[in-house]
Amino acid sequence: MKIHEYQAKELLSRYGIPVDKGFLCTNMDEALKVYSQLPTKSAIIKAQVLIGGRGKAGGVKIVHSEEAYKQRVNDILNMDIKGLPVKKILVGEVVNIASEYYLSLVIDRETKSVLLMLSSEGGMDIEDVSRTKSEKIHRFLIDSPWGVTDFLARRAAFKLFDNLALVQQAADIIKQLYRLLVATDASLIEINPLVLTVEGKLVAIDAKINFDNNALYRHPDIAQLAETNEEEKKEQEAKAKGFSYVHLTGDIGCMVNGAGLAMATMDMIELYGGKPANFLDIGGSSNSNKIVEAMKLLLADKQIQVVLVNIFGGITRCDDVARGLLDAFSTIRTDVPVVVRLTGTNEQEGRKILEGGPFHIAETMEQATRLAVEKVNH
Numbered sequence: 001m002k003i004h005e006y007q008a009k010e011l012l013s014r015y016g017i018p019v020d021k022g023f024l025c026t027n028m029d030e031a032l033k034v035y036s037q038l039p040t041k042s043a044i045i046k047a048q049v050l051i052g053g054r055g056k057a058g059g060v061k062i063v064h065s066e067e068a069y070k071q072r073v074n075d076i077l078n079m080d081i082k083g084l085p086v087k088k089i090l091v092g093e094v095v096n097i098a099s100e101y102y103l104s105l106v107i108d109r110e111t112k113s114v115l116l117m118l119s120s121e122g123g124m125d126i127e128d129v130s131r132t133k134s135e136k137i138h139r140f141l142i143d144s145p146w147g148v149t150d151f152l153a154r155r156a157a158f159k160l161f162d163n164l165a166l167v168q169q170a171a172d173i174i175k176q177l178y179r180l181l182v183a184t185d186a187s188l189i190e191i192n193p194l195v196l197t198v199e200g201k202l203v204a205i206d207a208k209i210n211f212d213n214n215a216l217y218r219h220p221d222i223a224q225l226a227e228t229n230e231e232e233k234k235e236q237e238a239k240a241k242g243f244s245y246v247h248l249t250g251d252i253g254c255m256v257n258g259a260g261l262a263m264a265t266m267d268m269i270e271l272y273g274g275k276p277a278n279f280l281d282i283g284g285s286s287n288s289n290k291i292v293e294a295m296k297l298l299l300a301d302k303q304i305q306v307v308l309v310n311i312f313g314g315i316t317r318c319d320d321v322a323r324g325l326l327d328a329f330s331t332i333r334t335d336v337p338v339v340v341r342l343t344g345t346n347e348q349e350g351r352k353i354l355e356g357g358p359f360h361i362a363e364t365m366e367q368a369t370r371l372a373v374e375k376v377n378h
């Protein structure tokens with residue numbers, strides 16, 4: 001789960017990490033009120049969207065007059081950043097930056113530990129730095145029994161600074177950042193940039209935090225910060241109905257029982273040159289309600305041009321699934337072709353039941369996937 005910059009800064013601040021003060025606004029009136037209370041004519045306006053690279057996309061602007069402020073607030077509130085509409089902005093005083101740094105904690109799967117990364121090349125080009133000058137990014141693995149010791153924090157901080165006062169500030173930030181990560185079950189915390197101000201203070205002026213969804217039940221206060229987009233809402237609804245569903249970008253809707261079979265079905269589609277529109281595991285049971293719900297879920301996606309039903313009958317009997325499909329299609333009206341492949345327990349009976357129905361029947365997985373790929377655009 002992702003949260004906005006303003007929410008991430010609130011959490012950093014709770015852990016004693018210095019952040020610049022910003023005010024959240026959703027419209028011009030609020031933004032003008034904030035502006036009238038700023039000590040100077042200069043202000044920074046930042047789009048709050050759950051995606052990085054806002055600066056390069058024009059979603060971060062510094063202004064020096066009220067005129068320019070109004071113009072930029074208006075522009076940014078009407079912007080779309082990589083498909084996400086800007087509904088909120090963060091407005092505040094401009095920080096006087098002397099230099100920018102990068103600081104992050106992320107779970108490293110390979111070593112199964114938390115990885116601390118820092119660089120003196122912070123700012124908007126950190127992705128390029130990691131690609132072309134990866135030696136400029138310093139990495140420290142954190143042993144979980146000890147966490148970030150004073151020694152480790154200072155050793156890391158010395159990679160960025162040689163001034164002891166700054167090393168101490170950075171070490172404190174690193175230690176607190178790790179406490180925050182552990183306490184909230186975050187999977188990533190990134191401060192980019194962490195800046196040294198002209199006044200000699202380290203301040204986090206941008207922050208990103210991702211949380212482990214599987215641990216959200218332990219953190220109701222964090223779970224309630226979630227702002228779900230349309231796709232995530234769909235995935236949650238599907239979950240509530242007992243499905244595992246992941247939306248993808250292709251045009252062949254898949255309805256499969258079993259996660260392994262669902263993965264294999266998607267692979268076969270790709271093998272024959274098609275693109276799956278989703279991963280959908282409807283689980284065991286052939287209950288027709290479930291099939292109606294799954295079909296509705298698929299057909300609500302306008303990208304879908306063909307539905308491929310691939311069922312492996314074990315305890316779930318193919319004749320039950322077939323009856324479920326017939327039932328379902330007595331209420332569903334659609335022009336989308338539906339390819340059905342049933343195998344396993346009572347497959348013949350199942351296919352017989354489907355004869356004369358609005359389905360394209362296949363016997364093997366290969367036939368079914370080929371047929372589905374052929375039906376796209378036909």
Ligand code: GDP
Nearest residue numbers: 052053054055056060094095123124192193206
């Ligand atoms: P991102 O592009 O989405 O990561 O947005 P950031 O919040 O990191 O802002 C991008 C860049 O804008 C930073 O790297 C800074 O160079 C600059 N910036 C952000 N806030 C300030 C500020 O208060 N003062 C100044 N001078 N520059 C800022």
Ligand code: MN
Nearest residue numbers: 123192193206
């Ligand atoms: Mn940033």
